[in-house]
Each structure stands twice: as structure tokens, then as C-alpha cells.
Amino acid sequence: MGNCSSRTGLLPAWYVLKAQSKREHLAAAAIRSRTDLEVFCPRITFFKQTQRGRVRFTEALFPGYLFVLCDINGHFRHLISMEGIRGVIRYGEEFPVVPETFIEELKKELPAERREVVEEFFSDGKEVVIAEGPLMNIKAIVSGYFPAHQRINLLLEFLGRQVAMDLPANTVIAAKPEPKSFLRKSPG
Numbered sequence: 001m002g003n004c005s006s007r008t009g010l011l012p013a014w015y016v017l018k019a020q021s022k023r024e025h026l027a028a029a030a031i032r033s034r035t036d037l038e039v040f041c042p043r044i045t046f047f048k049q050t051q052r053g054r055v056r057f058t059e060a061l062f063p064g065y066l067f068v069l070c071d072i073n074g075h076f077r078h079l080i081s082m083e084g085i086r087g088v089i090r091y092g093e094e095f096p097v098v099p100e101t102f103i104e105e106l107k108k109e110l111p112a113e114r115r116e117v118v119e120e121f122f123s124d125g126k127e128v129v130i131a132e133g134p135l136m137n138i139k140a141i142v143s144g145y146f147p148a149h150q151r152i153n154l155l156l157e158f159l160g161r162q163v164a165m166d167l168p169a170n171t172v173i174a175a176k177p178e179p180k181s182f183l184r185k186s187p188g
Contacts, residue, residue: 027084
């Protein structure tokens with residue numbers, strides 16, 4: 001991937017596309033499905049306290065933008081006709097090139113475009129909190145994790161007994177550890 005056919009003979013470079021806000025990943029998927037171009041749309045996952053409790057959100061790192069590797073002159077018309085794409089960043093008639101080193105550094109520092117699940121977070125015996133659904137805010141213990149299916153097995157106390165449950169991995173978050181006391185007992 002990354003090699004682009006070129007009508008103008010220019011080498012491919014990274015360019016910034018404007019996308020519909022909150023739909024950047026869908027625009028990137030549309031480009032991938034209809035072309036052989038390399039697309040980079042970094043997303044981050046974070047937690048925010050809401051009225052429903054602590055909720056996990058995944059959003060574009062650069063809201064409203066994504067990167068594509070191509071010969072922009074040869075692909076301009078096709079790219080701007082893609083679902084979710086609003087245009088290409090340019091100054092007058094010039095399309096600024098994003099340095100490849102910048103893209104490579106971002107790729108090293110950020111998780112992949114899809115939500116990455118950190119496997120050690122889901123190791124057996126770890127305490128988690130269910131973050132959505134009817135059991136939201138209930139603590140549970142991890143009893144198994146299946147990364148290929150993004151599923152997690154949990155054990156939780158329910159009506160005085162331990163119950164096994166299988167949920168999508170993205171519906172749980174790490175339980176906050178109990179605060180430790182740093183107060184010393186006075187001698188005496």
C-alpha cells in the first residue's frame with residue numbers, strides 16, 4: 001500500500017483532507033475501500049465523566065481532518081467525490097505536503113486507527129468496571145480475554161453469588177484503585 005498510480009509522474013506524498021466532523025474514520029474507510037491509497041486517520045480513546053458515569057469516547061485526534069498518501073494531482077477529483085470528504089487543504093493553488101517523518105512519528109506514538117485494546121489491562125484477575133448497559137458501574141473480575149473477538153469474560157457478585165458473564169471488551173474500563181493512605185500513625 002502507499003504506492004499510487006500517477007497521471008503527472010510525481011511521487012506520492014502525504015496531504016491533508018478535510019472530512020466531516022465525527023465521521024473522519026468513515027471517510028478514511030471509504031477511501032480505503034475504493035482506492036489503493038494509504039490513509040492515516042489517528043484516533044484517540046479517552047474517558048469522560050458524564051451523567052451516565054464514566055464513559056469511554058473514541059474521536060479523531062485531528063477533528064475534521066485525515067491524511068492520505070498519493071499524487072494529489074492525479075487523485076484530487078476522485079478524493080473530493082468520496083463520501084465524508086469536504087475538500088483538500090490548500091493555499092491558493094498549492095497543496096502543502098505533510099512531511100513523511102511527521103506521519104511516521106505519529107504512527108509510532110499513537111494507537112492504530114481502530115480502538116486498540118491493551119491486553120495487559122484485561123489479564124486474568126484484574127478488576128474492571130462495566131461502563132455501559134444495564135450493569136453500568138458494577139465492578140467485576142476478568143476471567144478471560146479473547147482479542148480476536150474483542151470479547152471479555154467476567155466474574156461478578158450478583159444477588160450474593162458469583163456470576164460469569166461475556167461482554168464486548170470495549171464496554172469495560174479499569175477499576176480505579178482504592179486510594180492509599182499516606183498518613184503515619186503517631187508514635188505512642
